Amino acid sequence: MNALFAPSLNIALTHYPVVNKNGDTIASAVTNLDLHDIARAARTYGLRRFYVITPLEDQQRLIKRIVDHWVCGVGGKTNPARREALALIGICDDIQGAVEDIRQETGLTPNVVVTCARPGPARISFASFREKLAAGKPHLLVLGTAWGLSETLITTADYVLEPIQGGTDYNHLSVRCAAAIMLDRLLGTP
Amino acid sequence: MNALFAPSLNIALTHYPVVNKNGDTIASAVTNLDLHDIARAARTYGLRRFYVITPLEDQQRLIKRIVDHWVCGVGGKTNPARREALALIGICDDIQGAVEDIRQETGLTPNVVVTCARPGPARISFASFREKLAAGKPHLLVLGTAWGLSETLITTADYVLEPIQGGTDYNHLSVRCAAAIMLDRLLGTP
Numbered sequence: 001m002n003a004l005f006a007p008s009l010n011i012a013l014t015h016y017p018v019v020n021k022n023g024d025t026i027a028s029a030v031t032n033l034d035l036h037d038i039a040r041a042a043r044t045y046g047l048r049r050f051y052v053i054t055p056l057e058d059q060q061r062l063i064k065r066i067v068d069h070w071v072c073g074v075g076g077k078t079n080p081a082r083r084e085a086l087a088l089i090g091i092c093d094d095i096q097g098a099v100e101d102i103r104q105e106t107g108l109t110p111n112v113v114v115t116c117a118r119p120g121p122a123r124i125s126f127a128s129f130r131e132k133l134a135a136g137k138p139h140l141l142v143l144g145t146a147w148g149l150s151e152t153l154i155t156t157a158d159y160v161l162e163p164i165q166g167g168t169d170y171n172h173l174s175v176r177c178a179a180a181i182m183l184d185r186l187l188g189t190p
Numbered sequence: 191m192n193a194l195f196a197p198s199l200n201i202a203l204t205h206y207p208v209v210n211k212n213g214d215t216i217a218s219a220v221t222n223l224d225l226h227d228i229a230r231a232a233r234t235y236g237l238r239r240f241y242v243i244t245p246l247e248d249q250q251r252l253i254k255r256i257v258d259h260w261v262c263g264v265g266g267k268t269n270p271a272r273r274e275a276l277a278l279i280g281i282c283d284d285i286q287g288a289v290e291d292i293r294q295e296t297g298l299t300p301n302v303v304v305t306c307a308r309p310g311p312a313r314i315s316f317a318s319f320r321e322k323l324a325a326g327k328p329h330l331l332v333l334g335t336a337w338g339l340s341e342t343l344i345t346t347a348d349y350v351l352e353p354i355q356g357g358t359d360y361n362h363l364s365v366r367c368a369a370a371i372m373l374d375r376l377l378g379t380p
Contacts, residue, residue, distance in 0.1 A: 033223055037364045044356035044363055081362045165379045166234035172271045173234055174227045177370035180363065181378070184371045189355045 007048045008133050009186065010110065011179065012098050012142045013038055015054040017150035028146040030059050035066055037176040039085035045183040048106075050088045051098040051140075060091050067091075095142060095153065102138055110138040114149055114157040115182070117171045123162040126185040133186060141182065143175050197238045198323050199376065200300065201369065202288050202332045203228055205244040207340035218336040220249050225256055227366040229275035235373040238296075240278045241288040241330075250281050257281075285332060285343065292328055300328040304339055304347040305372070307361045313352040316375040323376060331372065333365050 013034060016027035035052065042050040052063050067089050069075045076083030092098045095112060102110045113129060133139060142149065142157065154160060163171060164181055173181070203224060206217035225242065232240040242253050257279050259265045266273030282288045285302065292300045303319060323329060332339065332347065344350060353361060354371055363371070 033364075037367050040362055040364055041356075041367050043360045044354075044358060046356065046358045081360070084360065085362070164234075164374070166231075166236065166374070167377055167379050168234060168236045170233045170271070170274065172230055172275070173370065174223075174230055174366070176364070176366055177227050177231050180367035180370050181374045184354070184356070184374065185378075187357055188371070188375075189357050 007046065008136050008138045009045075009047050010049045010051065010098070010102055010138065010140045011038065011042055011047055011183070012051040012053050012092075012095060012140055013175065013179075014095065014142055014144045014149060014153070015052075015059065016056070016094075017153055018144045018146040019148060019150050020146055023147075025150045026146060027054065027056055030054065030063055031145070032066060034145070034176055035063065035086065035089060036082070038179045039088055040082075041180040041183050042088050043085040045187040047088065047183070048138075049090050049102070051090045051092050051101070053092050053094060053098065055093045063089070063091050095140070098140055102140060106138055108138050110140045111158040112140050112142060113159045113161050114142045114154050115144070115161050115178070116154060117148060117163050117173075119163055120160065122160065124159040125162050126182075129159070129161060130186050143179055145175055197236065198326050198328045199235075199237050200239045200241065200288070200292055200328065200330045201228065201232055201237055201373070202241040202243050202282075202285060202330055203365065203369075204285065204332055204334045204339060204343070205242075205249065206246070206284075207343055208334045208336040209338055209340050210336055213337075215340045216336060217244065217246055220244065220253055221335070222256060224335070224366055225253065225276065225279060226272070228369045229278055230272075231370040231373050232278050233275040235377040237278065237373070238328075239280050239292070241280045241282050241291070243282050243284060243288065245283045253279070253281050285330070288330055292330060296328055298328050300330045301348040302330050302332060303349045303351050304332045304344050305334070305351050305368070306344055307338060307353050307363075309353055310350065312350065314349040315352050316372075319349070319351060320376050333369055335365055
């Protein structure tokens with residue numbers, strides 16, 4: 001059981017600032033299945049919170065409507081397991097908002113760990129990140145939608161996590177699958 | 191690099207026979223994002239083939255239309271990485287059809303390894319399965335949609351894989367995320 005360790009981890013799915021295919025900074029649209037899949041993985045691995053990040057008010061309303069359906073509405077009555085998962089979702093304008101929420105609720109400032117499918121210098125390894133979580137310090141693991149997090153967001157993080165290696169030169173996992181693999185590497189009990 | 195080992199693994203996503211919430215055997219509907227997510231994960235970990243299993247002709251036509259769009263149509267022109275992934279998809283009526291396809295193409299009969307979120311007796315561990323793959327014998331990893339594979343299919347398999355443990359009592363991962371975690375545990379290079 002990771003009961004002692006897991007609440008130190010939070011995850012954030014970012015819709016702004018992310019880049020598109022051409023490298024331009026954009027705000028991406030929320031994908032319903034991202035919310036469900038990442039919430040279910042977050043609940044499986046005992047995370048404290050799953051933050052969905054977008055500054056767009058209409059997108060925030062959409063997320064709230066989806067979450068309410070499963071947490072307070074008929075969705076949760078039909079499928080209580082789904083309620084447990086989506087109840088982990090919090091909505092924030094930006095990463096700083098999620099950091100502030102963690103600070104207010106736990107009294108501790110989390111380390112921000114961003115993800116990037118490209119290799120590069122000074123990446124933190126999964127093994128090293130796993131040790132930090134086991135030591136109890138709160139962390140916020142940040143994933144990007146579209147073609148990934150914008151460089152400005154990456155450079156301001158405390159750590160950049162090493163990319164997932166699958167033994168081939170192909171690095172185009174969906175953000176849903178990448179999140180699940182990361183949580184398993186950080187908190188799974190093989 | 192797993193280049194020598196990975197082609198021994200194939201994955202199958204089953205839409206019949208699976209069970210619904212009440213335990214009745216049903217044929218589930220194909221989900222577009224299952225095809226994309228599992229194909230991308232299969233390509234990332236260098237799998238030989240991703241079989242989508244359904245005996246329903248209209249569902250097979252739908253799968254073929256999706257795959258054609260990305261492999262032969264404009265989808266693949268716009269996004270060549272997605273073409274590489276969806277090109278791994280094969281369509282079969284049942285698991286036996288996938289086994290036969292592997293036998294015909296490789297000359298070897300694969301072991302069939304089914305998955306089940308419930309714990310039970312005589313499960314094969316991820317570590318032991320990983321060793322078998324490294325030894326080069328072909329395997330077909332079978333996942334179920336809806337509420338999972340029917341018991342009749344589970345009992346006829348060569349092995350039942352142990353469930354994914356996330357350190358909590360919650361075992362409701364999406365099939366997309368479960369597939370990705372399994373491939374990472376079997377072929378990932380942390």
